[in-house]
Amino acid sequence: MYEFIKKQIAQDYYRNNFANEGQCFVIWYLRNIYNLDEIQAKDCLTDGADDKKIDAVFIDDDNSIIHIIQGKFYSGSLNSEPVQECNALFSNLKNLNALQTNGNVSIKRKVSEISTALEDEYKISIELITTGYLTSSALADFNTYKQQISEQDELPAELILIDNDALRVRYDDALNKITPYINQNFNLENGKFLELNLDGTKALIAALPLKECYKIRGIMDGSLFRKNVRQSLGLNRINKGISQTIRNNPEDFFFYHNGITAVCSSFNIENNILSVKGLNVVNGCQSLTTIANCSEAIKQKEKGYILFRFYEIGDDNIGSAKGDKISTFTNSQSAVKARDLRSNDKVVLAIQKAYNQRYADGFFLTKRGEVAPKNKTNKNHIINLTDLGKWIVAWHSQRPTISYSETKLFDKYFTQLFRKDYDPENVQALKELYDAVMSKWIKDNPLGLNESLLAMKSYAPYHHLYAISLFFCVINQIPESVIPPKLALKKLQDNQLLDEVVSMAGNCLNTALTNANEEYIQSKKVFSPQNWIKQKGSLKGVREAINSTINMLKIVPIGKETYERLKKGLQTDSASFEERWTAE
Numbered sequence: 001m002y003e004f005i006k007k008q009i010a011q012d013y014y015r016n017n018f019a020n021e022g023q024c025f026v027i028w029y030l031r032n033i034y035n036l037d038e039i040q041a042k043d044c045l046t047d048g049a050d051d052k053k054i055d056a057v058f059i060d061d062d063n064s065i066i067h068i069i070q071g072k073f074y075s076g077s078l079n080s081e082p083v084q085e086c087n088a089l090f091s092n093l094k095n096l097n098a099l100q101t102n103g104n105v106s107i108k109r110k111v112s113e114i115s116t117a118l119e120d121e122y123k124i125s126i127e128l129i130t131t132g133y134l135t136s137s138a139l140a141d142f143n144t145y146k147q148q149i150s151e152q153d154e155l156p157a158e159l160i161l162i163d164n165d166a167l168r169v170r171y172d173d174a175l176n177k178i179t180p181y182i183n184q185n186f187n188l189e190n191g192k193f194l195e196l197n198l199d200g201t202k203a204l205i206a207a208l209p210l211k212e213c214y215k216i217r218g219i220m221d222g223s224l225f226r227k228n229v230r231q232s233l234g235l236n237r238i239n240k241g242i243s244q245t246i247r248n249n250p251e252d253f254f255f256y257h258n259g260i261t262a263v264c265s266s267f268n269i270e271n272n273i274l275s276v277k278g279l280n281v282v283n284g285c286q287s288l289t290t291i292a293n294c295s296e297a298i299k300q301k302e303k304g305y306i307l308f309r310f311y312e313i314g315d316d317n318i319g320s321a322k323g324d325k326i327s328t329f330t331n332s333q334s335a336v337k338a339r340d341l342r343s344n345d346k347v348v349l350a351i352q353k354a355y356n357q358r359y360a361d362g363f364f365l366t367k368r369g370e371v372a373p374k375n376k377t378n379k380n381h382i383i384n385l386t387d388l389g390k391w392i393v394a395w396h397s398q399r400p401t402i403s404y405s406e407t408k409l410f411d412k413y414f415t416q417l418f419r420k421d422y423d424p425e426n427v428q429a430l431k432e433l434y435d436a437v438m439s440k441w442i443k444d445n446p447l448g449l450n451e452s453l454l455a456m457k458s459y460a461p462y463h464h465l466y467a468i469s470l471f472f473c474v475i476n477q478i479p480e481s482v483i484p485p486k487l488a489l490k491k492l493q494d495n496q497l498l499d500e501v502v503s504m505a506g507n508c509l510n511t512a513l514t515n516a517n518e519e520y521i522q523s524k525k526v527f528s529p530q531n532w533i534k535q536k537g538s539l540k541g542v543r544e545a546i547n548s549t550i551n552m553l554k555i556v557p558i559g560k561e562t563y564e565r566l567k568k569g570l571q572t573d574s575a576s577f578e579e580r581w582t583a584e
Contacts, residue, residue, distance in 0.1 A: 001164050001171070002075040002131035013038065023047050025073035026055045029129050033170050034058060034067070037443075043455035046106040047071075052099055053089040057110040059530070061404045061458060064122045066114055068093070072130040080138040086128050086159060087145045093124065094155055100526070112528040120405065124157035133163050143220075147293060161220070169223040182218045186274040192305070195269065202312035204267060204274070207254060210246065210304040213288060214295040216279070225285040242290045247297045250304030259307030260284035263326055267312055276310065282326055339386060339410040342418075343367045348385060350420035351427070355383060358424040380435075383427055390462055391430040392417050395469050396482055396581040400462035401534050416581055429485035430465075436502045437464045447506040450513055452529035460509070460533050463542060467505035470546050475570040481577035495569030508549055512541035 008014075009024035018024045023045060030041040036058070047055040056069040070089060072082045092099045093114070100111040118124075126149070134142060139161075146159040162170065186208060193206035218224030245253050265278030281288060287306070291298065298304065311326060342348055343366040352364040362381020363372035372382050389409040394400035397417065402408050409417060440447050441461055445454065453460050472483040472491075492498040513529060516537065520527035532538050550566070553559035 001167050002073070005073070005131060017042065018045075019048070022055070022071060022073050025131070026069060026071040026129070029069070029071065029167075030056060030058060033174055034060070035174065037454075037457070039451050039454040040457065043452065044069075046104070046110055048104055048106070050102065050104040050107065052092045052103050052107055053085045054092070054103075054107060054110075057114065059113055059117050059122070064117075064120070064407075066117050066122050066124045068124060068126045070126070070128050072128070072132065074130060074132040076132050077135050078130060078132045078138060079135055080141045082128055082130070083134065083138050083142045083145060086126055086142075087149075090126060090145075090149055090155075090157060090159070093157070105526075108526040109528045109530075112526060113530045116531050116534065120407075124155065126157060126159045127162055128160070129162040129167065131164050131167065134161065150293075166223060182216075182224060182279045183275075183277050184216055184279050186212050186276070188269065188272045188274050190272065193269075193274075202267065204269075204308075204310040206274070206308045206310070207305040208308045210250065210253065210291060210298045210301070210306055213260075213306060214292045214298060216281075216288065218279075219288050219292045224279065224281050224288070242287055243294055246291065246294045246301075246304065250298070250301045254305040254307060257287065257306055259309060260287060261309045261311075261326065263311045263313045265312070265314055267310055274310075339368065339389075339406045342410045342414060343385065345414075345418075347418045347420045351388075351418065351422050351424075354422075355424040355427050359428065364427070380431075381428070383431060387434070388427060388430065389417060391434055391465065392581075394462040394466045395430060395433075395485055396578075398466060398469070398482065398539070398580050400459075400466040401536060401538060403462035404459035404534065423484075423486065425486040426484055429489040433468060433485060433489055434461070434465055436498055437461050437468070437506070440464075440502060440506050447503060447510065449506060449510050450529075453510060453513060456530060456533055463509050463533060463538060464502075464506050466539070467509050467542050467546060468501060470543055471501055471505060471550075471566070472570050472572060474543075474546050474550055475567055476572050476574065476577070478574055478577050480580065481574075482580050483572055483577055487572065487576055491570060491572065495565070497566070497569045501566075501570075504549065505546075508545040509542055511545040511549075512538065515545070516541050 005025060005028055006021075009021060009028055014024040014027065018027060026047060027041045027045065030036045030044055031038070036044070044056045044058045046057055053070060054068055055071045056067075058067040058069065059065075060067060068089065070082065070086055072078060096111050096115055100108050103111065128142070142159070142161055146161075149157050149159045186206075188206060189209070193204060196203040196205065216224060242257070245256055260281060261283035262276075262279055262281045264276045264280065267274060267276045269275075291306075313326075348366050352366055355364040356362070359378070359381040361376060361378040362383070363376040364383045364385070365372065366385045368386075376382065386406060386409075389406070390403040393409060393413065394403050397413075402413070438461060441449070441454070441457055441464075469482060469488065472488055473479055473481065489498075492501055513532070516532050517527045517529075550563065553563035553566070
């Protein structure tokens with residue numbers, strides 16, 4: 001991977017924007033593993049003087065994870081120094097006040113974002129990424145620190161090693177080019193396994209000794225779980241229970257645990273030796289990681305078994321697809337989010353039914369991962385429940401500041417936001433308005449949006465949508481009410497104002513961010529665009545920018561014609577406005 005990445009970071013983008021190969025490597029990782037664009041990746045970088053061992057911070061709002069990255073772009077072996085840096089990094093995170101005081105400008109800004117994310121109960125993932133390998137002594141130190149960090153109650157965090165092999169797996173996974181390569185032998189005991197053939201698929205059910213499990217390759221670097229829907233979650237409540245049973249009651253472990261599901265390209269049994277090729281655990285990552293972390297305790301116990309299911313699926317495309325389905329279906333016991341619980345809520349189903357009847361060529365998707373039926377061919381009429389929730393809170397509640405949080409939308413504010421009689425034409429109008437917004441958030445950046453805004457593409461556009469609604473409020477001088485989306489869209493389209501107002505709304509959002517940054521500089525405070533966009537002050541800033549824009553159009557000769565067109569096109573009877581839906 002070292003030579004491969006070295007060639008890639010020799011490109012002009014890397015050479016012209018970053019100070020050294022170490023920074024280029026971290027940016028490469030963010031772009032290729034987490035699929036961030038150029039601007040988003042650059043915004044995450046904190047490397048430099050006074051970086052306090054933190055090379056980058058990526059806050060993943062979709063999965064509620066704070067990724068703290070320490071990168072080492074080396075070929076060959078690494079000693080314990082980078083491991084010790086990760087431990088020092090964790091110590092720094094435990095005192096955010098000192099970290100913000102003593103860190104560089106990027107660290108100061110990111111500390112503010114980390115603090116906000118922790119308030120929303122995000123987890124911390126400290127990732128040591130390298131193109132090299134840790135020496136045996138360094139790996140021992142790493143495992144010690146990993147255990148110590150996972151047991152800290154004051155700060156939920158996990159230490160992860162992404163070395164050369166794991167980096168290759170993650171890169172291949174990102175490209176969807178995974179091929180199985182882990183081969184493993186297991187000792188089977190008489191009377192404790194059963195070989196089956198189910199509709200042409202070979203299967204093996206076995207009770208394996210726990211002492212066979214911690215020896216499996218690929219547990220610690222995650223490569224054993226590349227088809228799993230998630231990696232290790234650290235020492236959470238369930239994993240603590242697994243650990244306690246292993247240490248205190250190993251003889252009962254088989255009865256308390258649901259078992260492990262694994263797929264492979266082939267397996268063979270000879271003289272009670274199970275030989276597995278292309279092993280891939282699709283359900284059981286948390287358990288096997290915990291078992292590996294309890295290896296010393298297991299060595300001291302003679303008892304203890306775990307149920308294993310092996311399925312031979314081959315390594316062709318059909319086998320790969322079958323493996324993906326097995327991974328998905330056997331992970332149904334994974335933690336269910338509030339958004340998933342609402343997918344079958346009567347209110348949601350009522351909205352879905354109304355929308356599907358109104359737009360027969362489209363479909364309203366309520367479940368995560370659901371796809372529209374094949375006969376629903378109009379992509380402009382395919383709606384997702386999560387998207388709708390984000391649009392509603394930005395438009396009807398005038399609170400795009402919480403559009404990023406699925407937990408708040410589908411738990412805390414669900415009853416205020418979702419109404420069974422919600423007009424399907426409003427649903428469609430919100431989609432079309434948001435699509436018009438996103439047409440401006442493209443690589444060409446037609447509005448000249450600030451890079452800080454572009455780095456927040458996952459949630460800043462909801463402020464842009466909010467700003468469109470404010471144009472109706474300001475023009476009609478009705479500050480505390482909201483125009484229905486379908487009426488707003490009709491007026492914009494009928495008067496050929498949609499693109500113009502969308503552009504003006506984006507420019508006003510840009511102005512609001514710039515003004516906020518200047519205010520912070522004048523008061524000698526650290527400005528974090530990511531935190532500003534999640535705070536109510538951003539709403540005031542956008543409204544003030546729109547007021548200033550419209551007032552300027554009134555008095556500047558060149559703008560009067562534009563103002564008159566806006567006034568005529570957006571003029572709406574006050575009775576058509578509705579009260580803001582409370583969500584705070």
